[in-house]
Amino acid sequence: MKLNVTAQDVARLARVSQSAVSRTFTPGASVSEETRNKVMLAAQTLGYRPNALARSLITRRSRIIALVMSYLENQFYPLVIEKLSQKLQKQGYHVLMFISDLDEADAVLTEILQYQVDGIVMASTTLSTALAKTCADAGVPVVLFNRVPDTSALARHSTSSVTSNNYLGGRMVAELLLERGYRRLAFLAGLENSSTNQERERGFNDVLEEAGLAPYRREVGHYSFSGAQEATRKLFCSGPYPDAVFVANDHMAIAAMDVLRLELGLRVPEDVGVVGFDDVPQAAWGSYRLTTVVQSVEDMVSATVDLLHEQMQGEVNSRNVIVPCRIVERDSVRLHPSPDTAKSHQ
Structure with a gap:
Protein backbone atom coordinates (compact mmCIF):
# COMPACT_ATOMS: atom_id res chain seq x y z
CA MET A 1 0.00 0.00 0.00
CA LYS A 2 1.30 3.47 -0.87
CA LEU A 3 2.14 5.83 1.95
CA ASN A 4 0.89 8.83 -0.05
CA VAL A 5 -2.34 7.76 -1.67
CA THR A 6 -3.67 10.26 -4.19
CA ALA A 7 -7.10 11.07 -5.55
CA GLN A 8 -5.96 9.51 -8.84
CA ASP A 9 -5.34 6.21 -7.04
CA VAL A 10 -8.85 6.31 -5.57
CA ALA A 11 -10.40 7.18 -8.95
CA ARG A 12 -8.54 4.31 -10.64
CA LEU A 13 -9.71 1.75 -8.05
CA ALA A 14 -13.29 3.05 -7.97
CA ARG A 15 -13.35 3.33 -11.78
CA VAL A 16 -14.60 6.89 -11.69
CA SER A 17 -13.13 10.20 -12.77
CA GLN A 18 -10.82 12.20 -10.53
CA SER A 19 -13.39 15.01 -10.48
CA ALA A 20 -15.92 12.53 -9.04
CA VAL A 21 -13.49 11.85 -6.18
CA SER A 22 -13.09 15.56 -5.64
CA ARG A 23 -16.85 16.13 -5.56
CA THR A 24 -17.31 13.28 -3.11
CA PHE A 25 -15.06 14.98 -0.59
CA THR A 26 -16.37 18.49 -1.22
CA PRO A 27 -19.25 19.41 1.13
CA GLY A 28 -22.36 20.35 -0.79
CA ALA A 29 -21.04 19.17 -4.17
CA SER A 30 -23.35 17.13 -6.43
CA VAL A 31 -22.51 13.42 -6.71
CA SER A 32 -24.72 10.35 -7.11
CA GLU A 33 -25.13 7.93 -4.24
CA GLU A 34 -23.69 5.08 -6.33
CA THR A 35 -20.56 7.08 -7.18
CA ARG A 36 -20.17 8.23 -3.60
CA ASN A 37 -20.30 4.64 -2.33
CA LYS A 38 -17.68 3.53 -4.87
CA VAL A 39 -15.36 6.36 -3.96
CA MET A 40 -15.74 5.92 -0.20
CA LEU A 41 -15.09 2.17 -0.48
CA ALA A 42 -11.97 2.76 -2.57
CA ALA A 43 -10.76 5.48 -0.19
CA GLN A 44 -11.23 3.19 2.79
CA THR A 45 -9.41 0.35 1.05
CA LEU A 46 -6.43 2.53 0.16
CA GLY A 47 -6.41 4.54 3.38
CA TYR A 48 -6.94 7.77 1.47
CA ARG A 49 -7.44 11.07 3.27
CA PRO A 50 -8.17 14.23 1.27
CA ASN A 51 -5.56 16.96 1.60
CA ALA A 52 -7.41 20.09 2.63
CA LEU A 53 -4.42 22.33 2.03
CA ALA A 54 -3.88 21.01 -1.47
CA ARG A 55 -7.58 21.39 -2.26
CA SER A 56 -7.54 24.99 -1.05
CA LEU A 57 -4.75 25.77 -3.51
CA ILE A 58 -6.89 24.47 -6.35
CA THR A 59 -10.23 25.96 -5.28
CA ARG A 60 -8.73 29.09 -3.70
CA ARG A 61 -11.05 28.42 -0.78
CA SER A 62 -9.65 27.42 2.62
CA ARG A 63 -13.11 26.65 4.08
CA ASN A 165 -33.31 44.56 18.44
CA ASN A 166 -31.46 46.15 21.35
CA TYR A 167 -33.44 49.39 21.21
CA LEU A 168 -36.77 47.60 21.44
CA GLY A 169 -35.39 45.40 24.21
CA GLY A 170 -34.53 48.47 26.26
CA ARG A 171 -37.99 49.87 25.68
CA MET A 172 -39.64 46.61 26.80
CA VAL A 173 -37.64 46.62 30.04
CA ALA A 174 -38.68 50.17 30.95
CA GLU A 175 -42.31 49.46 30.08
CA LEU A 176 -42.34 46.32 32.24
CA LEU A 177 -40.78 48.05 35.25
CA LEU A 178 -43.13 51.03 35.06
CA GLU A 179 -46.15 48.75 34.67
CA ARG A 180 -45.11 46.88 37.84
CA GLY A 181 -44.97 50.11 39.83
CA TYR A 182 -41.25 50.79 39.95
CA ARG A 183 -40.40 54.49 39.63
CA ARG A 184 -36.77 55.08 40.68
CA LEU A 185 -35.24 53.27 37.71
CA ALA A 186 -31.45 53.00 37.40
CA PHE A 187 -29.31 51.79 34.52
CA LEU A 188 -26.13 49.74 34.96
CA ALA A 189 -24.25 50.20 31.69
CA GLY A 190 -21.75 47.90 30.00
CA LEU A 191 -19.16 49.68 27.84
CA GLU A 192 -19.79 53.29 26.86
CA ASN A 193 -18.71 52.78 23.24
CA SER A 194 -20.55 49.47 22.74
CA SER A 195 -23.36 49.78 20.20
CA THR A 196 -25.40 47.16 22.07
CA ASN A 197 -25.15 49.09 25.32
CA GLN A 198 -25.98 52.38 23.63
CA GLU A 199 -29.11 51.03 21.93
CA ARG A 200 -30.39 49.28 25.05
CA GLU A 201 -29.94 52.44 27.10
CA ARG A 202 -31.51 54.64 24.41
CA GLY A 203 -34.66 52.50 24.28
CA PHE A 204 -34.85 52.43 28.09
CA ASN A 205 -34.43 56.21 28.41
CA ASP A 206 -36.94 56.99 25.65
CA VAL A 207 -39.72 55.20 27.51
CA LEU A 208 -38.83 56.97 30.75
CA GLU A 209 -38.93 60.32 28.97
CA GLU A 210 -42.32 59.49 27.46
CA ALA A 211 -43.54 58.76 30.99
CA GLY A 212 -42.22 62.08 32.28
CA LEU A 213 -39.34 60.47 34.16
CA ALA A 214 -35.56 60.48 33.97
CA PRO A 215 -33.10 57.70 34.83
CA TYR A 216 -32.77 57.82 38.60
CA ARG A 217 -29.10 56.80 38.68
CA ARG A 218 -26.51 55.41 36.29
CA GLU A 219 -23.18 53.61 36.67
CA VAL A 220 -20.87 51.68 34.32
CA GLY A 221 -19.90 48.03 34.93
CA HIS A 222 -17.68 47.55 31.85
CA TYR A 223 -19.40 44.21 31.13
CA SER A 224 -17.32 42.57 33.89
CA PHE A 225 -18.44 40.78 37.05
CA SER A 226 -16.28 42.77 39.45
CA GLY A 227 -17.06 45.98 37.58
CA ALA A 228 -20.78 45.33 37.97
CA GLN A 229 -20.37 44.63 41.69
CA GLU A 230 -18.62 47.94 42.22
CA ALA A 231 -21.14 49.80 40.04
CA THR A 232 -23.99 48.34 42.11
CA ARG A 233 -22.38 49.56 45.34
CA LYS A 234 -22.21 53.06 43.83
CA LEU A 235 -25.84 52.94 42.69
CA PHE A 236 -26.89 52.10 46.25
CA CYS A 237 -24.37 54.19 48.17
CA SER A 238 -27.05 56.53 49.56
CA GLY A 239 -30.80 56.72 49.94
CA PRO A 240 -33.39 56.75 48.73
CA TYR A 241 -32.23 53.71 46.81
CA PRO A 242 -33.28 52.90 43.25
CA ASP A 243 -36.26 50.56 43.33
CA ALA A 244 -35.30 48.88 40.04
CA VAL A 245 -32.15 48.37 37.96
CA PHE A 246 -31.89 47.56 34.27
CA VAL A 247 -28.52 45.87 33.78
CA ALA A 248 -27.00 45.84 30.27
CA ASN A 249 -26.38 42.07 30.35
CA ASP A 250 -27.09 39.01 32.49
CA HIS A 251 -23.46 38.51 33.50
CA MET A 252 -23.50 41.86 35.28
CA ALA A 253 -27.08 41.41 36.52
CA ILE A 254 -26.07 38.28 38.43
CA ALA A 255 -23.22 40.22 40.03
CA ALA A 256 -25.63 43.02 40.92
CA MET A 257 -28.09 40.61 42.55
CA ASP A 258 -25.32 39.13 44.69
CA VAL A 259 -24.40 42.58 46.02
CA LEU A 260 -28.03 43.61 46.58
CA ARG A 261 -28.94 40.52 48.55
CA LEU A 262 -25.71 39.40 50.21
CA GLU A 263 -24.05 42.75 50.97
CA LEU A 264 -26.93 45.23 51.26
CA GLY A 265 -29.60 42.89 52.62
CA LEU A 266 -32.18 44.00 50.06
CA ARG A 267 -34.94 41.76 48.76
CA VAL A 268 -35.31 41.07 45.05
CA PRO A 269 -37.91 41.86 43.71
CA GLU A 270 -39.74 43.38 46.72
CA ASP A 271 -37.19 46.10 47.48
CA VAL A 272 -35.41 46.18 44.12
CA GLY A 273 -36.43 44.82 40.73
CA VAL A 274 -33.62 43.61 38.47
CA VAL A 275 -33.76 42.96 34.72
CA GLY A 276 -30.89 41.71 32.57
CA PHE A 277 -30.27 41.13 28.88
CA ASP A 278 -29.20 37.93 27.00
CA ASP A 279 -30.96 35.06 28.82
CA VAL A 280 -27.82 33.03 29.50
CA PRO A 281 -28.41 29.60 31.10
CA GLN A 282 -27.37 30.89 34.53
CA ALA A 283 -30.24 33.41 34.47
CA ALA A 284 -32.69 30.55 35.01
CA TRP A 285 -30.78 29.06 37.96
CA GLY A 286 -32.84 28.80 41.13
CA SER A 287 -30.57 31.21 43.00
CA TYR A 288 -31.31 34.03 40.55
CA ARG A 289 -34.46 33.42 38.47
CA LEU A 290 -33.59 36.55 36.54
CA THR A 291 -36.13 38.36 34.39
CA THR A 292 -34.28 39.22 31.19
CA VAL A 293 -34.45 40.05 27.51
CA VAL A 294 -33.92 36.96 25.34
CA GLN A 295 -31.40 37.16 22.54
CA SER A 296 -32.03 34.17 20.27
CA PRO A 324 -36.37 40.16 17.23
CA CYS A 325 -36.06 39.79 21.00
CA ARG A 326 -38.53 39.23 23.83
CA ILE A 327 -38.70 39.35 27.61
CA VAL A 328 -38.84 36.21 29.73
CA GLU A 329 -40.26 36.85 33.20
CA ARG A 330 -38.94 34.98 36.20
CA ASP A 331 -38.75 36.12 39.82
CA SER A 332 -36.55 39.24 39.86
CA VAL A 333 -39.45 41.60 39.03
CA ARG A 334 -42.63 41.64 41.10
CA LEU A 335 -45.83 40.42 39.45
CA HIS A 336 -47.97 43.42 40.49
CA PRO A 337 -47.37 46.99 41.66
CA SER A 338 -46.94 47.16 45.44
CA PRO A 339 -49.94 48.64 47.33
CA ASP A 340 -47.90 51.66 48.47
CA THR A 341 -46.76 52.41 44.93
CA ALA A 342 -50.25 52.02 43.52
CA LYS A 343 -51.71 54.43 46.11
CA SER A 344 -49.00 57.05 45.54
CA HIS A 345 -49.83 57.21 41.83
CA GLN A 346 -53.63 57.20 41.99
Whole structure:
Protein backbone atom coordinates (compact mmCIF):
# COMPACT_ATOMS: atom_id res chain seq x y z
CA MET A 1 0.00 0.00 0.00
CA LYS A 2 1.30 3.47 -0.87
CA LEU A 3 2.14 5.83 1.95
CA ASN A 4 0.89 8.83 -0.05
CA VAL A 5 -2.34 7.76 -1.67
CA THR A 6 -3.67 10.26 -4.19
CA ALA A 7 -7.10 11.07 -5.55
CA GLN A 8 -5.96 9.51 -8.84
CA ASP A 9 -5.34 6.21 -7.04
CA VAL A 10 -8.85 6.31 -5.57
CA ALA A 11 -10.40 7.18 -8.95
CA ARG A 12 -8.54 4.31 -10.64
CA LEU A 13 -9.71 1.75 -8.05
CA ALA A 14 -13.29 3.05 -7.97
CA ARG A 15 -13.35 3.33 -11.78
CA VAL A 16 -14.60 6.89 -11.69
CA SER A 17 -13.13 10.20 -12.77
CA GLN A 18 -10.82 12.20 -10.53
CA SER A 19 -13.39 15.01 -10.48
CA ALA A 20 -15.92 12.53 -9.04
CA VAL A 21 -13.49 11.85 -6.18
CA SER A 22 -13.09 15.56 -5.64
CA ARG A 23 -16.85 16.13 -5.56
CA THR A 24 -17.31 13.28 -3.11
CA PHE A 25 -15.06 14.98 -0.59
CA THR A 26 -16.37 18.49 -1.22
CA PRO A 27 -19.25 19.41 1.13
CA GLY A 28 -22.36 20.35 -0.79
CA ALA A 29 -21.04 19.17 -4.17
CA SER A 30 -23.35 17.13 -6.43
CA VAL A 31 -22.51 13.42 -6.71
CA SER A 32 -24.72 10.35 -7.11
CA GLU A 33 -25.13 7.93 -4.24
CA GLU A 34 -23.69 5.08 -6.33
CA THR A 35 -20.56 7.08 -7.18
CA ARG A 36 -20.17 8.23 -3.60
CA ASN A 37 -20.30 4.64 -2.33
CA LYS A 38 -17.68 3.53 -4.87
CA VAL A 39 -15.36 6.36 -3.96
CA MET A 40 -15.74 5.92 -0.20
CA LEU A 41 -15.09 2.17 -0.48
CA ALA A 42 -11.97 2.76 -2.57
CA ALA A 43 -10.76 5.48 -0.19
CA GLN A 44 -11.23 3.19 2.79
CA THR A 45 -9.41 0.35 1.05
CA LEU A 46 -6.43 2.53 0.16
CA GLY A 47 -6.41 4.54 3.38
CA TYR A 48 -6.94 7.77 1.47
CA ARG A 49 -7.44 11.07 3.27
CA PRO A 50 -8.17 14.23 1.27
CA ASN A 51 -5.56 16.96 1.60
CA ALA A 52 -7.41 20.09 2.63
CA LEU A 53 -4.42 22.33 2.03
CA ALA A 54 -3.88 21.01 -1.47
CA ARG A 55 -7.58 21.39 -2.26
CA SER A 56 -7.54 24.99 -1.05
CA LEU A 57 -4.75 25.77 -3.51
CA ILE A 58 -6.89 24.47 -6.35
CA THR A 59 -10.23 25.96 -5.28
CA ARG A 60 -8.73 29.09 -3.70
CA ARG A 61 -11.05 28.42 -0.78
CA SER A 62 -9.65 27.42 2.62
CA ARG A 63 -13.11 26.65 4.08
CA ILE A 64 -11.86 28.30 7.25
CA ILE A 65 -13.91 30.95 9.06
CA ALA A 66 -12.05 33.06 11.60
CA LEU A 67 -13.92 33.86 14.81
CA VAL A 68 -12.63 36.79 16.87
CA MET A 69 -13.71 37.20 20.49
CA SER A 70 -12.64 39.99 22.82
CA TYR A 71 -13.51 38.13 26.02
CA LEU A 72 -15.24 34.98 27.19
CA GLU A 73 -16.23 36.03 30.71
CA ASN A 74 -19.78 36.72 29.57
CA GLN A 75 -21.67 33.40 29.54
CA PHE A 76 -23.50 34.44 26.37
CA TYR A 77 -20.46 34.01 24.13
CA PRO A 78 -19.58 30.37 24.88
CA LEU A 79 -23.10 29.59 23.59
CA VAL A 80 -22.35 31.59 20.45
CA ILE A 81 -19.09 29.69 19.88
CA GLU A 82 -20.85 26.34 20.29
CA LYS A 83 -23.79 27.10 17.98
CA LEU A 84 -21.74 28.90 15.33
CA SER A 85 -19.07 26.19 15.21
CA GLN A 86 -21.66 23.42 14.93
CA LYS A 87 -23.54 25.15 12.12
CA LEU A 88 -20.41 25.92 10.11
CA GLN A 89 -18.95 22.44 10.59
CA LYS A 90 -22.15 20.85 9.29
CA GLN A 91 -21.62 22.88 6.13
CA GLY A 92 -18.02 21.76 5.70
CA TYR A 93 -16.30 24.78 7.24
CA HIS A 94 -13.83 24.91 10.10
CA VAL A 95 -13.60 27.61 12.76
CA LEU A 96 -10.27 29.19 13.62
CA MET A 97 -10.68 31.10 16.86
CA PHE A 98 -8.72 34.14 18.03
CA ILE A 99 -8.97 35.87 21.41
CA SER A 100 -8.30 39.59 21.30
CA ASP A 101 -8.29 42.44 23.77
CA LEU A 102 -10.68 45.19 22.77
CA ASP A 103 -7.82 47.45 21.69
CA GLU A 104 -5.88 44.77 19.81
CA ALA A 105 -8.43 43.65 17.23
CA ASP A 106 -6.54 45.27 14.36
CA ALA A 107 -3.33 43.38 15.17
CA VAL A 108 -5.22 40.09 15.39
CA LEU A 109 -7.00 40.67 12.08
CA THR A 110 -3.69 41.34 10.35
CA GLU A 111 -2.56 37.90 11.53
CA ILE A 112 -5.86 36.28 10.52
CA LEU A 113 -5.55 37.42 6.92
CA GLN A 114 -2.30 35.45 6.64
CA TYR A 115 -4.37 32.25 6.94
CA GLN A 116 -6.36 33.11 3.79
CA VAL A 117 -9.65 32.59 5.60
CA ASP A 118 -12.90 32.63 3.63
CA GLY A 119 -14.67 34.90 6.10
CA ILE A 120 -14.41 36.56 9.51
CA VAL A 121 -16.92 36.78 12.35
CA MET A 122 -16.15 39.36 15.01
CA ALA A 123 -18.13 38.88 18.22
CA SER A 124 -18.19 41.44 21.04
CA THR A 125 -15.63 43.62 19.28
CA THR A 126 -15.52 46.14 16.46
CA LEU A 127 -13.61 46.75 13.24
CA SER A 128 -11.64 49.90 12.51
CA THR A 129 -12.04 51.75 9.22
CA ALA A 130 -8.48 50.84 8.21
CA LEU A 131 -9.02 47.11 8.76
CA ALA A 132 -12.41 47.25 7.06
CA LYS A 133 -10.63 48.53 3.96
CA THR A 134 -7.93 45.85 4.23
CA CYS A 135 -10.53 43.07 4.45
CA ALA A 136 -12.55 44.55 1.59
CA ASP A 137 -9.45 44.81 -0.61
CA ALA A 138 -8.60 41.18 0.18
CA GLY A 139 -12.14 40.07 -0.70
CA VAL A 140 -12.71 38.65 2.79
CA PRO A 141 -16.25 39.27 4.10
CA VAL A 142 -16.61 40.38 7.71
CA VAL A 143 -19.72 39.96 9.85
CA LEU A 144 -19.98 41.67 13.22
CA PHE A 145 -21.91 39.60 15.74
CA ASN A 146 -23.79 41.57 18.41
CA ARG A 147 -22.22 44.83 17.25
CA VAL A 148 -22.90 47.31 14.44
CA PRO A 149 -20.23 48.74 12.12
CA ASP A 150 -18.33 51.93 12.69
CA THR A 151 -20.17 55.06 11.61
CA SER A 152 -17.71 55.72 8.78
CA ALA A 153 -19.08 55.21 5.27
CA LEU A 154 -16.36 52.68 4.43
CA ALA A 155 -17.01 50.45 7.44
CA ARG A 156 -20.77 50.49 6.83
CA HIS A 157 -20.26 49.60 3.18
CA SER A 158 -17.80 46.75 3.70
CA THR A 159 -19.02 45.15 6.93
CA SER A 160 -22.27 43.33 7.71
CA SER A 161 -23.70 42.85 11.17
CA VAL A 162 -26.18 40.79 13.16
CA THR A 163 -27.74 42.12 16.35
CA SER A 164 -30.85 41.70 18.41
CA ASN A 165 -33.31 44.56 18.44
CA ASN A 166 -31.46 46.15 21.35
CA TYR A 167 -33.44 49.39 21.21
CA LEU A 168 -36.77 47.60 21.44
CA GLY A 169 -35.39 45.40 24.21
CA GLY A 170 -34.53 48.47 26.26
CA ARG A 171 -37.99 49.87 25.68
CA MET A 172 -39.64 46.61 26.80
CA VAL A 173 -37.64 46.62 30.04
CA ALA A 174 -38.68 50.17 30.95
CA GLU A 175 -42.31 49.46 30.08
CA LEU A 176 -42.34 46.32 32.24
CA LEU A 177 -40.78 48.05 35.25
CA LEU A 178 -43.13 51.03 35.06
CA GLU A 179 -46.15 48.75 34.67
CA ARG A 180 -45.11 46.88 37.84
CA GLY A 181 -44.97 50.11 39.83
CA TYR A 182 -41.25 50.79 39.95
CA ARG A 183 -40.40 54.49 39.63
CA ARG A 184 -36.77 55.08 40.68
CA LEU A 185 -35.24 53.27 37.71
CA ALA A 186 -31.45 53.00 37.40
CA PHE A 187 -29.31 51.79 34.52
CA LEU A 188 -26.13 49.74 34.96
CA ALA A 189 -24.25 50.20 31.69
CA GLY A 190 -21.75 47.90 30.00
CA LEU A 191 -19.16 49.68 27.84
CA GLU A 192 -19.79 53.29 26.86
CA ASN A 193 -18.71 52.78 23.24
CA SER A 194 -20.55 49.47 22.74
CA SER A 195 -23.36 49.78 20.20
CA THR A 196 -25.40 47.16 22.07
CA ASN A 197 -25.15 49.09 25.32
CA GLN A 198 -25.98 52.38 23.63
CA GLU A 199 -29.11 51.03 21.93
CA ARG A 200 -30.39 49.28 25.05
CA GLU A 201 -29.94 52.44 27.10
CA ARG A 202 -31.51 54.64 24.41
CA GLY A 203 -34.66 52.50 24.28
CA PHE A 204 -34.85 52.43 28.09
CA ASN A 205 -34.43 56.21 28.41
CA ASP A 206 -36.94 56.99 25.65
CA VAL A 207 -39.72 55.20 27.51
CA LEU A 208 -38.83 56.97 30.75
CA GLU A 209 -38.93 60.32 28.97
CA GLU A 210 -42.32 59.49 27.46
CA ALA A 211 -43.54 58.76 30.99
CA GLY A 212 -42.22 62.08 32.28
CA LEU A 213 -39.34 60.47 34.16
CA ALA A 214 -35.56 60.48 33.97
CA PRO A 215 -33.10 57.70 34.83
CA TYR A 216 -32.77 57.82 38.60
CA ARG A 217 -29.10 56.80 38.68
CA ARG A 218 -26.51 55.41 36.29
CA GLU A 219 -23.18 53.61 36.67
CA VAL A 220 -20.87 51.68 34.32
CA GLY A 221 -19.90 48.03 34.93
CA HIS A 222 -17.68 47.55 31.85
CA TYR A 223 -19.40 44.21 31.13
CA SER A 224 -17.32 42.57 33.89
CA PHE A 225 -18.44 40.78 37.05
CA SER A 226 -16.28 42.77 39.45
CA GLY A 227 -17.06 45.98 37.58
CA ALA A 228 -20.78 45.33 37.97
CA GLN A 229 -20.37 44.63 41.69
CA GLU A 230 -18.62 47.94 42.22
CA ALA A 231 -21.14 49.80 40.04
CA THR A 232 -23.99 48.34 42.11
CA ARG A 233 -22.38 49.56 45.34
CA LYS A 234 -22.21 53.06 43.83
CA LEU A 235 -25.84 52.94 42.69
CA PHE A 236 -26.89 52.10 46.25
CA CYS A 237 -24.37 54.19 48.17
CA SER A 238 -27.05 56.53 49.56
CA GLY A 239 -30.80 56.72 49.94
CA PRO A 240 -33.39 56.75 48.73
CA TYR A 241 -32.23 53.71 46.81
CA PRO A 242 -33.28 52.90 43.25
CA ASP A 243 -36.26 50.56 43.33
CA ALA A 244 -35.30 48.88 40.04
CA VAL A 245 -32.15 48.37 37.96
CA PHE A 246 -31.89 47.56 34.27
CA VAL A 247 -28.52 45.87 33.78
CA ALA A 248 -27.00 45.84 30.27
CA ASN A 249 -26.38 42.07 30.35
CA ASP A 250 -27.09 39.01 32.49
CA HIS A 251 -23.46 38.51 33.50
CA MET A 252 -23.50 41.86 35.28
CA ALA A 253 -27.08 41.41 36.52
CA ILE A 254 -26.07 38.28 38.43
CA ALA A 255 -23.22 40.22 40.03
CA ALA A 256 -25.63 43.02 40.92
CA MET A 257 -28.09 40.61 42.55
CA ASP A 258 -25.32 39.13 44.69
CA VAL A 259 -24.40 42.58 46.02
CA LEU A 260 -28.03 43.61 46.58
CA ARG A 261 -28.94 40.52 48.55
CA LEU A 262 -25.71 39.40 50.21
CA GLU A 263 -24.05 42.75 50.97
CA LEU A 264 -26.93 45.23 51.26
CA GLY A 265 -29.60 42.89 52.62
CA LEU A 266 -32.18 44.00 50.06
CA ARG A 267 -34.94 41.76 48.76
CA VAL A 268 -35.31 41.07 45.05
CA PRO A 269 -37.91 41.86 43.71
CA GLU A 270 -39.74 43.38 46.72
CA ASP A 271 -37.19 46.10 47.48
CA VAL A 272 -35.41 46.18 44.12
CA GLY A 273 -36.43 44.82 40.73
CA VAL A 274 -33.62 43.61 38.47
CA VAL A 275 -33.76 42.96 34.72
CA GLY A 276 -30.89 41.71 32.57
CA PHE A 277 -30.27 41.13 28.88
CA ASP A 278 -29.20 37.93 27.00
CA ASP A 279 -30.96 35.06 28.82
CA VAL A 280 -27.82 33.03 29.50
CA PRO A 281 -28.41 29.60 31.10
CA GLN A 282 -27.37 30.89 34.53
CA ALA A 283 -30.24 33.41 34.47
CA ALA A 284 -32.69 30.55 35.01
CA TRP A 285 -30.78 29.06 37.96
CA GLY A 286 -32.84 28.80 41.13
CA SER A 287 -30.57 31.21 43.00
CA TYR A 288 -31.31 34.03 40.55
CA ARG A 289 -34.46 33.42 38.47
CA LEU A 290 -33.59 36.55 36.54
CA THR A 291 -36.13 38.36 34.39
CA THR A 292 -34.28 39.22 31.19
CA VAL A 293 -34.45 40.05 27.51
CA VAL A 294 -33.92 36.96 25.34
CA GLN A 295 -31.40 37.16 22.54
CA SER A 296 -32.03 34.17 20.27
CA VAL A 297 -28.57 32.65 19.73
CA GLU A 298 -29.97 30.23 17.16
CA ASP A 299 -31.53 32.98 15.04
CA MET A 300 -28.50 35.25 15.35
CA VAL A 301 -26.11 32.46 14.35
CA SER A 302 -28.29 31.46 11.39
CA ALA A 303 -28.37 35.06 10.17
CA THR A 304 -24.59 35.32 10.57
CA VAL A 305 -23.92 32.17 8.54
CA ASP A 306 -26.37 33.29 5.85
CA LEU A 307 -24.61 36.64 5.55
CA LEU A 308 -21.22 34.93 5.28
CA HIS A 309 -22.48 32.68 2.47
CA GLU A 310 -24.05 35.58 0.58
CA GLN A 311 -20.91 37.67 0.73
CA MET A 312 -18.50 34.82 0.01
CA GLN A 313 -20.50 34.15 -3.15
CA GLY A 314 -20.57 37.85 -4.00
CA GLU A 315 -24.37 37.87 -4.18
CA VAL A 316 -25.17 40.98 -2.12
CA ASN A 317 -23.58 44.04 -0.61
CA SER A 318 -23.10 44.21 3.12
CA ARG A 319 -26.23 44.61 5.21
CA ASN A 320 -27.32 44.71 8.82
CA VAL A 321 -29.75 42.13 10.21
CA ILE A 322 -31.80 42.87 13.32
CA VAL A 323 -33.20 39.80 15.09
CA PRO A 324 -36.37 40.16 17.23
CA CYS A 325 -36.06 39.79 21.00
CA ARG A 326 -38.53 39.23 23.83
CA ILE A 327 -38.70 39.35 27.61
CA VAL A 328 -38.84 36.21 29.73
CA GLU A 329 -40.26 36.85 33.20
CA ARG A 330 -38.94 34.98 36.20
CA ASP A 331 -38.75 36.12 39.82
CA SER A 332 -36.55 39.24 39.86
CA VAL A 333 -39.45 41.60 39.03
CA ARG A 334 -42.63 41.64 41.10
CA LEU A 335 -45.83 40.42 39.45
CA HIS A 336 -47.97 43.42 40.49
CA PRO A 337 -47.37 46.99 41.66
CA SER A 338 -46.94 47.16 45.44
CA PRO A 339 -49.94 48.64 47.33
CA ASP A 340 -47.90 51.66 48.47
CA THR A 341 -46.76 52.41 44.93
CA ALA A 342 -50.25 52.02 43.52
CA LYS A 343 -51.71 54.43 46.11
CA SER A 344 -49.00 57.05 45.54
CA HIS A 345 -49.83 57.21 41.83
CA GLN A 346 -53.63 57.20 41.99
